[in-house]
Amino acid sequence: MGWGRALGAIALALFATPAFAQPLPYHADPDAREMLPSLTPIPAIRFLTTADFPPFNFRDTGGELVGFNIDLAKRICAEVNVACTIQAWPWDQAANALSDSQGDALIAGLAMTEENGALFDFSSTYLALPGRFVTQAGDVEGFDPAALADQRIGVRTGSAHEAFLERYLPELERVGFDSEISGMEAVKSGSIHAWFGDALRASFWLNENLGCCGFAGGAYFRPSLFGEGMTIAVPAGHDPVRHAIDWALVRLKENGALDELYLRWFPVGFY
Template sequence: MCRRRSILAVLLGLWTGCAVGQTLPNHVDPSARDILPDLTSLPAIRFLTTADFPPFNYRDENGALVGFNIDLARRICAEVDVPCTIQTWPWEQAANALADKQGDALIAGLALTAENGERFDFSAIYLALPGRFVTRADAARDFNPSDLDGRTISVREGSAHEEFLHRYLPDVEVTASEDEIAALQAVESGQADVYFGDAMRASFWLNDNLACCSFAGEAYFRPDLFGQGLAIALPAGHDSVRHAIDWALVRLKRSGSLDELYLRWFPIGFY
């Protein structure tokens, strides 16, 4: 048992990936060249998005289009110094609208799947969505992910995070709930010792339940299970726009603007 726990501790340490020692997203290639691409063929960037993906892109109580993605699109255009338009589409039509070149870029969380990769090009990833553990606040400080035997872990039923637990922690007791909120409330009520799931969704619940619970341990980046993260989709071959967006993302990270947006929209950071 001790040997198994030792091996498990090593694996869990590796799974945290680039999250060790950092609390802010940092997906910028350190060797990226800070050279403005040729913009002679780029008079403006026409962004497409949806209005049903809070906190990334949605309409507020006044009907205004807001969100992390909306602010990011505008910052990109300002950095590149070109006019910016943002047009909303229903989710089921947005990808086809991009394929028909009714816009230059889609910033709406389109998954980086093999199927979408055949239809579109993608920018660099600007935000990954890791998995994280949540415990009662008083248990977070001494949390040890390699010592979970005998603990009950709550998770959303049918999620990739449930698969993660069954695959890598087969000896823990897993209790599945219909959604993330119910799974988190199981920790709050004492029905479960630990929650594991989507860190971004958990961060919003924690923002309203700081007296109860806290993130415990590091963030887990598993692209094969949790997805590659968020990137901006573009029509295939639309290289001038893609290069301009990637250049802007590097500049926004180096200037601190990308961190400022992250902290504004995610007050309980999930990295």
């Protein structure tokens, strides 16, 4: 998640930008509405996070902890009517702090790896991170991946998105880049026809290049390649907290609060 540090200035600039986002897809498990346990064992939820992953969790110019994850944690606590605390830790210490019972839940983008799965359980996905194509604005309408066989398509070398193109669209002429920014700048200059990569990262670049380019075609969700998305980690076996969080995520989707947060923090929607 180190790339988030480089987006701090961009994230701050987004808040004054009109929202062009689309509604957030329904990732939460609707069956979770039946899971709400007695709240007696959890009078409070102590959330842990980090302060260097904008726009999810970071400090604003006044030093206040803000972001999508911060607002979401507060909404979860309000939905299940429990007290809420949010404490920031350095990224390399946050998971250990959760293991050491310094908190009840970690909302900081901890990956659902096999190693982490041995220590933690995870909530439902509240924000999936799809792959998407980016083209110049004039090529967005009527975009068809099946018609790209004679076009140069950029992708980050060695990435999961390159693996996706190799597996599902092997006929495309792939052009490798070292970074997302350089690839999308190549779209802007016209040296390649389209870019395929992480939609979240692309949304930040597009916010600065709305007159040039845009998302083309649909969003591709492949958890086996792109990861499970954003979830909340709890210590293994702490089912009352996890069930309460899952229940709250369903409620927040149903009452529109989850979409509201998405529109606020991601003006250029990546779905």
